[in-house]
Amino acid sequence: MKVRKHIREEIGDSKFSILVDETCDVAKREQMALVLRFVDEDRILQERFFALIHVTNTKAATLKEVLSSLLSKHAFDVQNLRGQGYDGASNMRGEFNGLQALFLRECPYAYYVHCYAHRLQLALVSASKEVVTVAQFFQKLLFIVNTVDSSARRHDELRDAQLEELARLLAIDDIETGKGANQICTLKRPGDTRWGSHLGSISSLKKMFKAVNSVLQNIASDGSAGSIRADGDTAFNYLSSFEFIFVLCLMEEILEITEDLGQALQKKSQDIVNAMRLVCTTKVLLDEMRSDDGWEAFFDRVVEFCVNHSIDIPDLGETYIMCGGRARRQPDHFTKEHYLRVEVFRATLDTQLHELEFRFNDKVLDLLTTSATLIPKNKFRSFKADDICELVKKYYPADFTQQEIYGLEQQLKHFVVDASNDKELKNVSTLTNLCRYLFETGRHSIYNLIDRLLRLLLTLPVSTASAERAFSTLKIIKTRLRNTMEDDYLANSLLVKIESEITEKYSYEDVLMHFKGAKKRKANL
Template sequence: MLLAEFNPDIAEVVLRNAPYNSKYTSPDIQKEILGIFAAKVRKQIRDEIGDSKFAILVDETCDASKREQMAVVFRFVDSNDILQERFFDLIHVTNTKAATLKENLCSMLSNHSFDIQNLCGQGYDGASNMKRELNGLQALFMRECPYAYYVHCYAHRLQLALVDAAKDVVPVTQFFQKLNFIVTTVDSSSKRHDELHEAQMVEMARRLAIDDHETGQGANQICALKQPGDTRWGSHFGSILSLMHLFNAVSSVLQNLAADSSAGANRADGDTSFNYLTSFEFIFIMCMMKEIMEITDDLNRALQKKSQDLVNAVRLVHSTKVLLGQLRSDDGWEDFFIRVTEFCVNHGIDIPDMQETYIMRGGRARRQADHFTKEL
């Protein structure tokens, strides 16, 4: 109806001129209309690429119905010498074998009259079916197009490397397990989700009363906790930031859950989550990971820019290493510990005596010759 008001050609065949039962809400009609739109968009992209060289970016994933899908993006330089990326198609594949993926990609290219010899680049993830040098998807294309070089997204590689490195450190792995448990406990039901929003309103009112509130764009907004992903380092960073921002509200929700006699077995989850949240070790690692992730997140964002030369990327890696080294220095450590202490004081977290003897996991004290305090 809206289009008919502005387009006379559409108005001639809809509204009063159409039969009374023509509402265009049938699923078949809607799919047909969307198919026409998609075909026109693909034709426009095809005309935009023309006969120039292009690269393909491909990633596969399952949709909500567990059907394997392959997303295809074209990367090319347009007539104005501007680098462009265009999402082109979403293809259903029966399996994720390299041969199957290549067959479907070649069929798609052929259907839209792309010359495969103009393929000059491939961008996939680091899965074995993609990167294998003999039978991977990139190798199959390289046999026909020797200049279709394969590049594994450097931002993705960085994230995978950071996730794997974090998993090798037991306290950090346990921290993210606890973080995931806290987020799931608070955000697993609509009731607790509403309680979190109400707790945020109370906290916001408290800050306004003492004139301790943030100002600026995006400040003082009602938001939700973010769930950390399995392989996305950026999602871990977002989850930590959201928890630190909503710390008091989350703490209030967990206390109410632990004290709610009608919650049944969920009371145990609330009590366990609250104990995790208010422990000094959890706060310490959370602040430490925030500091590290802020540094690596800047590098990750820079590597995801459309135009990035290798020389500048190397410089960014070097500056990131310098910043991480400064964090490990004596001055960096002292500044960091002051920030941890301030966070604990502001949120009522008990700070242990750092001069006490450190007890190893399992309750065994270290030998006198290996004496360490909690600070050192």
């Protein structure tokens, strides 16, 4: 009660956003986590876990009713809602009947921002669906992982094979040693809904390539069962083909480029304007990889890997024969180099660039892109006070009166001159730091309208990482041995655990005094 009261007082009458995500706990009960994002009085961006709600029906209307009831119970005004963040589930993001659409009908300024980390993940997954060779690669990858990971016996074989390979590398002094280095690993399964799982699966396979190769050969030669031998032989043929290795290296490099962006998007302090800057740098790196120089450097790395692992390298000048229906569309003089370079390498990168371009193109970004010109470190390139004021009229008419918009335009002009002459202010690179700096220097009272605009922009969510972290804590608190916990007790335990920073402010004496001051039960009167 004290922690929730503290969070409610932190928000006060400020504008806030909601981050919502769903998962099943160990008892197979559907749970919905609610996280509130806001800027507190000290201009610090906060994402506070507020509640865990058991929902028996995941329809958008039901979720809306449950969330509205909870917000109303704690005296939150839905009209102060300025953002919604979900992971992309259809019942939440639907434009007509989804949860975001239902809230928009009640509060038209509660802009929906699709979780950026999940958007990036969807962009990568879509590449595997658009490029046939890449789609087949992930099917083969999953088959290899399942074959090697089929039993405890295979686990032991894989472990022994890794130990033998490490012993060989140590004997020839081809590997560095040190505390925590050269740990025994396991293969990871790729999953579309688990961030970073594709990169983890590919990286683990490359790292354990020789050990996996050895285990598959043993399975293929095992005389115990014909079906198992067939799986081992098929998986071994996949693993030893040049095309599989080519796509393995390609997807690893693409995923490594986007991994830093994915991790950055999940930081609590990340503001949405800075997130867009990271998207732009990711597109630049992918475009550089697509160039002729990028192709040459990449292909050299693929050849080096194949040589080190005795994989046959085909003659790139030979004619490539497509299989199935694709052979009908095959042009004349279709070489293996053309197939790998154009049909696989460039096609995959083009899909990534296309998805990044269009999936990060919401109406909200119109306001955010223009607002980025407020950042002093950008040297106010393309800055126009009129444009910002017009966008404020368009997106936040309930937060600024016509007279205040005129005042905002004048404050923006003064702010540009002030920031251009302040050495410390010149180095501010994010909206989060700018909002904080104005408060620390007392300028927030002078530029009160700019301060209000910054707080609204920072309220917009970037990802649902905080809600997902709550589910990690859920697995710790509600285990197989404690699967009968009541909903209220579970939600309260999570709140105290996750918001331990607030919990530490209260002593046992505070709690005792609270109970002493409470009214006596009727039974004791």
